[in-house]
Amino acid sequence: MQAFSFSADRESLRGPRIVRVGLIQNSISLPTTAPFLDQRRAIFKKLTPIIDAAGSSGVNVLCLQEAWTMPFAFCTREKKWCEFAEPIDGESTQFLQEFARKYNMVIVSSILERDVYHGETLWNTALIIGNHGNIIGKHRKNHIPRVGDFNESTYYMEGNTGHPVFDTAYGKIAVNICYGRHHPLNWLAFGLNGAEIVFNPSATVGELSEPMWPIEARNAAIANSYFVGSINRVGTEVFPNPFTSGDGKPQHADFGHFYGSSHFSAPDSSCTPSLSRHKDGLLISDMDLNLCRQLKEKWGFRMTARYEVYADLLARYVKHDFEPQVISDPLLYKNA
Numbered sequence: 557m558q559a560f561s562f563s564a565d566r567e568s569l570r571g572p573r574i575v576r577v578g579l580i581q582n583s584i585s586l587p588t589t590a591p592f593l594d595q596r597r598a599i600f601k602k603l604t605p606i607i608d609a610a611g612s613s614g615v616n617v618l619c620l621q622e623a624w625t626m627p628f629a630f631c632t633r634e635k636k637w638c639e640f641a642e643p644i645d646g647e648s649t650q651f652l653q654e655f656a657r658k659y660n661m662v663i664v665s666s667i668l669e670r671d672v673y674h675g676e677t678l679w680n681t682a683l684i685i686g687n688h689g690n691i692i693g694k695h696r697k698n699h700i701p702r703v704g705d706f707n708e709s710t711y712y713m714e715g716n717t718g719h720p721v722f723d724t725a726y727g728k729i730a731v732n733i734c735y736g737r738h739h740p741l742n743w744l745a746f747g748l749n750g751a752e753i754v755f756n757p758s759a760t761v762g763e764l765s766e767p768m769w770p771i772e773a774r775n776a777a778i779a780n781s782y783f784v785g786s787i788n789r790v791g792t793e794v795f796p797n798p799f800t801s802g803d804g805k806p807q808h809a810d811f812g813h814f815y816g817s818s819h820f821s822a823p824d825s826s827c828t829p830s831l832s833r834h835k836d837g838l839l840i841s842d843m844d845l846n847l848c849r850q851l852k853e854k855w856g857f858r859m860t861a862r863y864e865v866y867a868d869l870l871a872r873y874v875k876h877d878f879e880p881q882v883i884s885d886p887l888l889y890k891n892a
């Protein structure tokens with residue numbers, strides 16, 4: 557466990573709005589060859605003392621990693637892993653609702669969702685469980701990776717829930733699930749809807765994304781004047797059947813190393829140190845949410861954003877007959 561705090565200036569007309577926020581990163585518990593029910597239950601067992609530690613440390617809002625109930629099997633393209641999908645009021649939600657009630661804590665739970673009301677369709681979904689154990693709502697991952705071994709479109713579709721911000725007992729929160737962090741407009745949309753804390757529950761591996769990891773969340777926090785909580789899972793998960801990456805390299809049975817390194821970023825460009833690259837961990841930070849408005853007022857990014865200019869460009873860009881605004885040097889092709 558590591559704990560930090562972000563402060564803000566004292567204001568005369570508003571008291572501080574200090575919230576204690578927690579992030580959990582963890583490896584899976586049993587080999588991926590174990591019966592699925594045992595695997596899921598073993599993760600619950602492993603997380604129980606960590607969630608208890610968060611709750612008894614006074615954490616107000618806690619976020620778990622992407623698809624925390626299962627191994628990150630999307631590299632395999634095998635359909636059997638769909639069995640881990642659950643309805644939003646399924647076993648993992650019921651498990652977390654107990655902690656939410658016990659500790660008066662909001663919990664963000666990122667799962668593979670099975671929508672039983674829409675033909676058993678699957679989604680990559682983050683649920684927001686309120687501090688009374690109620691389900692406040694859900695957000696479905698907007699951007700699906702098609703990079704390296706991340707073959708997630710085999711399992712679920714692009715989200716259809718927009719960019720909701722959840723007004724909780726402890727501030728306005730949103731969830732930008734994993735690969736969405738590479739999309740600045742995704743971050744922006746949560747900001748436009750008023751988010752004060754955006755969580756980025758992730759599952760990503762060193763060779764692919766580690767150089768980008770410390771930059772993207774910090775940049776989003778600065779550009780959108782909110783806090784970001786970044787979480788990545790830990791360890792190497794080995795699967796029963798080897799798979800290929802479509803890159804001519806030999807088949808393999810693991811994704812590579814999930815490098816942990818969970819951390820918080822703040823709108824004033826500060827950030828906490830990261831958790832370990834190899835070990836499970838709980839990162840806790842106090843944050844005064846007044847810092848969000850203070851940074852908006854200092855830098856005026858919202859007021860200077862010129863959204864109407866970009867709205868116009870984007871409206872034209874999404875049409876099939878879009879022509880880029882390029883002015884060529886008339887001398888460029890003269891002698892050709």
Ligand SMILES: NC(=O)NCCC(=O)O
Nearest residue numbers: 701706734735759760765
């Ligand atoms: N889970 C997921 O979206 N991973 C994609 C890889 C990355 O964005 O680093």
